[in-house]
Amino acid sequence: MIRFHGVAKRYPGGNDALRGISFEVTQGEMVFVTGPSGAGKSTLLRLIPLLERPTRGSVIVNDVNLSTLTRRRIPYLRRSIGMIFQDHRLLPDRSVFDNVALPLVIAGFEHKETQRRVRAALDKVGLLERERSDPATLSGGEQQRVGIARAVVSRPPILLADEPTGNLDPALSEEIMRLFEQFNRVGVTLIIASHDHALVERLGYRRVHLTDGALA
Amino acid sequence: MRFFTQHISAAIGALGEFQRRLTSNLMTTTVIGIALALPAIFILALDNLAEISQDWDGTPSANLYLERTLSEPEQAALQTQIDELAGITGSILIGAEQGKTTFAERTGMAEMLNLLEENPFPAVIQATPVSTLAPNEVAELVNQLADLPGVEDVRLDQTWLQRLQTIVELASRATGLIGALLAIAVVLVVGNTIRLDIENRRSEIEIMKLIGGTDAFVRRPFVYAGFWHGLIGGMLAWILSAIVITVIARPANRLAGLYDSGFALSGPWLADGLTIVATGVLLSLTGAWVAVTQHLRRIEPGEGT
Numbered sequence: 001m002i003r004f005h006g007v008a009k010r011y012p013g014g015n016d017a018l019r020g021i022s023f024e025v026t027q028g029e030m031v032f033v034t035g036p037s038g039a040g041k042s043t044l045l046r047l048i049p050l051l052e053r054p055t056r057g058s059v060i061v062n063d064v065n066l067s068t069l070t071r072r073r074i075p076y077l078r079r080s081i082g083m084i085f086q087d088h089r090l091l092p093d094r095s096v097f098d099n100v101a102l103p104l105v106i107a108g109f110e111h112k113e114t115q116r117r118v119r120a121a122l123d124k125v126g127l128l129e130r131e132r133s134d135p136a137t138l139s140g141g142e143q144q145r146v147g148i149a150r151a152v153v154s155r156p157p158i159l160l161a162d163e164p165t166g167n168l169d170p171a172l173s174e175e176i177m178r179l180f181e182q183f184n185r186v187g188v189t190l191i192i193a194s195h196d197h198a199l200v201e202r203l204g205y206r207r208v209h210l211t212d213g214a215l216a
Numbered sequence: 217m218r219f220f221t222q223h224i225s226a227a228i229g230a231l232g233e234f235q236r237r238l239t240s241n242l243m244t245t246t247v248i249g250i251a252l253a254l255p256a257i258f259i260l261a262l263d264n265l266a267e268i269s270q271d272w273d274g275t276p277s278a279n280l281y282l283e284r285t286l287s288e289p290e291q292a293a294l295q296t297q298i299d300e301l302a303g304i305t306g307s308i309l310i311g312a313e314q315g316k317t318t319f320a321e322r323t324g325m326a327e328m329l330n331l332l333e334e335n336p337f338p339a340v341i342q343a344t345p346v347s348t349l350a351p352n353e354v355a356e357l358v359n360q361l362a363d364l365p366g367v368e369d370v371r372l373d374q375t376w377l378q379r380l381q382t383i384v385e386l387a388s389r390a391t392g393l394i395g396a397l398l399a400i401a402v403v404l405v406v407g408n409t410i411r412l413d414i415e416n417r418r419s420e421i422e423i424m425k426l427i428g429g430t431d432a433f434v435r436r437p438f439v440y441a442g443f444w445h446g447l448i449g450g451m452l453a454w455i456l457s458a459i460v461i462t463v464i465a466r467p468a469n470r471l472a473g474l475y476d477s478g479f480a481l482s483g484p485w486l487a488d489g490l491t492i493v494a495t496g497v498l499l500s501l502t503g504a505w506v507a508v509t510q511h512l513r514r515i516e517p518g519e520g521t
């Protein structure tokens with residue numbers, strides 16, 4: 001489903017974030033990308049929805065070589081990928097409901113269907129009764145769950161999470177991971193970047209370990 | 217259908233954004249309104265003026281001011297003599313008394329006129345030359361009329377008409393230039409407002425692009441913001457020009473009455489108003505479009521994280 005082939009990324013300024021890595025994630029897999037801070041985990045994830053383009057090598061998603069994708073096609077690639085960030089990236093001036101509804105609004109879903117799906121997603125992350133709240137009034141763990149609801153609301157086949165538990169205590173981290181496992185069980189392919197080795201170890205999924213931009 | 221609902225929601229959303237920063241947005245629309253109203257007022261006034269100079273049937277008439285010593289039979293004889301001239305199609309004799317009465321009626325200055333011992337108005341013969349005369353033939357005719365015994369002065373009312381036409385033309389050119397400059401100002405004002413709007417909503421734009429918003433989707437609220445600025449600014453311009461024209465219409469019409477002109481200044485009604493509003497919308501959309509194409513593409517969700 002996702003294939004990296006000799007991928008290197010050098011940022012403007014000469015920073016080599018990735019130095020020729022190759023690996024594959026098959027459909028329905030749940031994979032952790034580990035490694036110390038600065039190893040290139042975020043860069044690796046950002047290449048998949050084309051938030052960055054590789055300097056060398058190719059990234060193939062759903063049999064599409066991303067280097068052939070024109071600017072106009074990028075939004076449609078991104079719609080098939082749910083993204084979760086450490087800093088949530090919620091819109092502070094919109095309600096929880098509106099934040100979660102955003103991907104559906106962008107995709108042009110009908111009002112009724114949007115409501116139904118947003119409620120289902122919020123129910124899944126246990127925040128249905130907070131739909132009218134302002135994101136700023138929620139705790140860190142709750143904001144992260146809103147971010148997850150937004151990522152899954154349009155039911156994308158791929159979920160990417162960059163340090164989703166970075167700011168959370170162990171109990172909340174565990175809870176978030178359980179959610180991911182639930183999505184994985186219904187066939188979603190997940191790639192999760194984390195430097196929390198203990199947690200990743202305990203869960204026992206496949207790991208891709210990066211050090212200094214190379215696979216270990 | 218989906219296309220429509222997306223546009224409607226973008227339009228309503230942009231209106232919501234408009235009223236969220238109501239004060240600064242209203243200042244922008246007021247600037248737009250004034251910038252549109254100024255040329256609109258001049259254009260409307262000039263249109264009115266141009267209409268009178270066109271309403272003129274094209275034949276100038278010559279006003280012959282008669283010497284006061286002429287008796288009424290002598291005046292009548294003079295009129296007959298003029299009517300017989302080649303180049304004159306007809307004439308009207310306006311006696312001194314009649315001139316005074318007409319003026320008194322029109323201006324309401326009868327009392328003042330009565331204070332004068334003598335009637336200040338001379339008898340006048342309005343002679344209409346043949347309409348096919350060339351300008352030099354007209355000049356020759358004027359000389360011929362002026363040389364008639366009993367005629368004190370001849371004035372061709374074409375001279376003021378020509379003057380009016382020249383002034384109207386000059387003023388419309390000036391209005392055109394000023395209008396063009398103000399149109400550029402509207403485009404720039406809206407462009408700048410939308411640019412600031414884009415800067416303020418940078419993180420929102422990044423998130424939209426992050427979750428798969430197309431360029432068209434991200435652009436839409438800002439283009440609609442431009443539309444609302446233009447619509448509201450245009451309506452303001454309509455109201456402003458209607459007020460200004462109504463205020464100056466009364467004295468202008470009275471003045472026109474003094475000149476015996478059918479001129480009546482009319483305000484910007486439906487067609488003119490719609491033109492003003494449409495112009496405002498068009499210019500604002502242009503400004504918004506320029507801002508959006510220049511700044512929106514540069515915001516990409518790549519940086520950061």
Ligand SMILES: Nc1ncnc2c1ncn2[C@@H]1O[C@H](COP(=O)(O)OP(=O)(O)O)[C@@H](O)[C@H]1O
Nearest residue numbers: 011015017036037038039040041042043044520
């Ligand atoms: N936008 C950027 N511009 C320049 N250098 C960057 C940028 N993003 C990341 N880097 C550099 O690339 C390397 C890998 O960063 P990153 O992928 O964020 O690692 P990780 O997520 O594992 O901490 C680091 O040295 C970082 O400084």
Ligand SMILES: [Mg+2]
Nearest residue numbers: 041042162521
């Ligand atoms: Mg990182």
